[in-house]
Amino acid sequence: MNQAILPEGWAQPKGYTNGVIATGSSHIYVGGQIGWNAQAEFESDDFLDQVRMTLENVKAVLTAAEAGPEHMVRMTWYIVSRDEYVNNLRPLGKIYREVMGAHYPPMSVVQVVALVEARAKVEIEVTACK
Secondary structure, three states: EEEOOOOOOOOOOOOOOOEEOOOOOOEEEEEEEEEEEOOOEEEEOOOHHHHHHHHHHHHHHHOOOOHHHHEEEEEEEOOOOOOHHHOOHHHHHHHHHHHHHHOOOOEEEEEOOOOOOOOOEEEEEEEEOO
């Protein structure tokens, strides 16, 4: 399985890992998932609803590859509003744990001007190794 890296003397990060040693022979690259359903239709314009759906979409792709959240070695989140993200950290964490469990890979969050799908508020890419 993958091993988290925590340099000596560093504080334990919350909600992510600083680095990971990935093991396994299969690499899975999950393209940017957004908060729409399996029919490519948005059910909500709410940021938290879209985060939940986006994470469920990531998990579905991992499942289709016979993997799970525990195999993730990297996440990149693209968000259109830093304020919406920062002001919702507690509910974001709750949603994350409900969908992905207690596995926290290295993660980056980047605010972007817009995403290709105009209604999308978040897009997440994942790399996994199993």
